[in-house]
Amino acid sequence: MTETVPKMLQEAAAKWPKIPAQYFKNEKGAFSSFTYEELFQKALDFGAGLLSLGIKREENVGLISDNRFEWLQACMGIMAIGAADVPRGCDAVEKDLAYILSFAECKTTVAENPAQVRKIIGLKTSLPDLKRIICFDDIADDLKKECKKAKVDILGFSDVMASGKAYREKHPGKVEQELDKGTGESTACIIFTSGTTGEPKGVMIRHRNFIAQLDELPERINLTPGERALCVLPVWHSFERSCEYVILIQGGAICYSKPIGSIMLADFQALNPQIIPAVPRVFEAIYEGINRAMRKTGGIVFVLYSFFTAVAVLHSRIDRVLFNTTARFKKTCPVPKWIFLTLPWLLLYPLKLLGGAIIFKKIRAKLGNAFRGGVSGGGALPPVVDNFFAAVGVKLVEGYGLTETAPVVSVRPFYRPVFGTVGSPIRGVEVRIVGEDGSVLPPGEKGVVHVRGGIVMKGYYKKPDLTARVIDKDGWFNTGDLGMLTVDGELVLRGRIKDTIVLRGGENVEPLPIEMRINESRFVFQSVVVGQDEKYLAALIVPSEEEVKAFAAEKGILYDSYEKLLKESEVQKLFETEISSLVNAKSGFRLFERINAFRLLPKAFQVGVELSAKQEIMRYKIPELYAKEMQSLFR
Structure with a gap:
């Protein structure tokens, strides 16, 4: 090569x-x-x-x-x-x-x-x-x-x-x-x-x-000469650079667009691309836009959309269990699952096909007639978004990497994506999970993700001491990410060490899964969980302004300004109900992981202020930027 x-x-x-x-x-x-x-x-x-x-x-x-x-x-x-x-x-x-x-x-x-x-x-x-x-x-x-x-x-x-x-x-x-x-x-x-x-x-x-x-990525994210990829990521970022090189080595075309719904969808229609690499927020925006459009349509169309989506999601989950395309942490006998799940799989399949013919076909048409799939990277892809696109027949694969690994460590392949994972390491790359005592952990046990291979950086510019802290003598790079391996060798992420919130009771909480769950609400645009050194968890929430105003119109709530609307008791009660219905024991959250207080923010988080270029929360800035709000949350 x-x-x-x-x-x-x-x-x-x-x-x-x-x-x-x-x-x-x-x-x-x-x-x-x-x-x-x-x-x-x-x-x-x-x-x-x-x-x-x-x-x-x-x-x-x-x-x-x-x-x-x-x-x-x-x-x-x-x-x-x-x-x-x-x-x-x-x-x-x-x-x-x-x-x-x-x-x-x-x-x-x-x-x-x-x-x-x-x-x-x-x-x-x-x-x-x-x-x-x-x-x-x-x-x-x-x-x-x-x-x-x-x-x-x-x-x-x-x-x-x-x-x-x-x-x-x-x-x-x-x-x-x-x-x-x-x-x-x-x-x-x-x-x-x-x-x-x-x-x-x-x-x-x-x-x-x-x-x-570039040795294996073209096998997982495949193009043929002349095919097109719609590119909306920050071009200076390592994820976008790597995507462009994957496109160029296959003779594909880089098509420049913007991560703005109206522009991106218009460019889809004009260029009819085969793939789109993007951060999770782009795919979330597409998902939210589809849901919003269906709710506005209302009537029988919305009822059918909701029904067929639920059916398709359930069928897709059963399908993944039957054919081992979901994360597995131990090997089990396949006979019981085939006995219990074959009949539901068969019964739901015709309904899923019907939904595809009368509802999902129109959704896929907005992405052109040549679209092969999306590649999500640079952050965690919410499971609800992942499940939705799979259910409606739009292929979306998730990858993982860091700037320090140039950046791709792993990615699900188009030809057989394993859900709940970020795929297996690409060829020539090793991944291990290390426990607190430095031992290498077996599949299913959570620890720190270490990476070794040709993708690992030369080092930090003019900072050899910092380089030595993250790359050991054997070439293993400590990513600082928490994760585990499946029995099939795929990687599952569980947050970052530095993101971990430690409560006064000594409980360790990973905020990202909670935020992803809260963000499933159609009334929530952005959220960040806080609570370091406090007795309980709280959240700063940026509502979806359009959805909140629609709720106010439906309930007949009068208001002078959007800021005042967010303080209305009915709106506060709405968010209290939304949060408690999403983050609870039934959804797998422990008592200390639940949100005890929240504050609604009228202004969205911005890149360069609260967000990094990849649109990740810069958590260390939150206590300073929202000191007043946090003081009231933990008063």
Whole structure:
């Protein structure tokens, strides 16, 4: 297998020169494309442009941008000359941006637009190494003056590309020679973690870490040349990068869209893609949107939808038990389950087919007629969402990984997904579960997930002590995640060590399963469970504004503002009932895991404030951001 990511693109361009590699919206709002040959040549042009500016091998180049076709061309160009990109999205706050670009000693930074350029030059006093900025968008004269005042050179992306073409004509084969020099041990990028536990850490990912995943992932997430994948994840994140490489090595096309319901569904119709990789929240939003639309339709349609969905979910669960496609922690005799479950399976099957013909067929049609499945990663997929998509006949597989593992450790394959798990480790990767005493635990016992293999990072940038803490002498990386293995070798996750809430009574509580359960309510948009060092658990809840207002209209509740509506006794009682009906003994929660108090928040959690770029709760920020609310919860 090839050694580096740019060499992988070079091989793909040789195999499929005329096949589209990137789809993007042009100025008229219609989709245009670049072929593999065009993408590869543009990457070489940008790499050559960087060489003309004096950028050298092993230099770090900042790359601050959201999803757009230029990002991949720039990234590939940076890696082609042996430099490493230091990526981040446009939502990066000034504090993090100053830390990342200064700590990585970036002399050159690529920025998406004038707003990002101004953000960066505003931090110039904290960025002593910064010499130049390359902007994807056009540069106005006033911005050029601002950069000159800050003593930073400003260049347009198109100008660098033009310089690169001229450089290649003057120095034929030079940029290709630099590409050939690359090895698997070379650093491809330094991705700073999103800081869910504090100060960002620079994860050094080698080319061989990315390439190691490409041995088996195409077998599990398969495409054929010319097929399309709709991409809505933050392009700088390791999950999206890995997805794009899986697409490119198979000759597929990366189709850029946005995780906004109306835009994404319209792009589905326009592009008719085969797969979509996304964070769980995207699939939750699709699920909630379908339910909301059905409730608004009402009448017999909603009754039939609810009935057939319940039937299909039940049949799917029975099917998984019968055919061993659900998590198993011990082997049992198959005879009893076939005796007791065969008849219900047979009786429900015609009803499931009928539901598919009159209800679910219309849902699947919204995803086009070529859709193969979704890939969920970057967070825990709620079981209710997982079960729903399986029941309606839409394939959705869940994967697991970390930035430190480039990132894919495991993923369910399209051809045989095992529910309740994140799949078995990919080829060449080992996973073990370690107990508190350091012993390796057998299947079914919960402990800390350790990973070893070619996917494990080089280390944390300029932090060897921190690297030594998480990677032992035998190469095992301590993920900090809690999990267990099934008897069939799949991995099941159970939360994170640092997320664990310890109550005053000494009880250890994993908040994520409780939050996922609360979030099943159609009235709940977001939730976070709190209670560290307290007597009981409580929750901060962001309601679904649309659903709460619909409830108020139905009940005839008058209100002056949404904030006042949330304080109405009937609304408070509604949420009290919802929470108690979801988190109780019947649903498997122990007494100390139940929610004793809650506070409704009028404003949704935001990326960069309460949420990381992957839309995970940055729990360490909650006590500070909601000090007043938490004081009232535990008064």
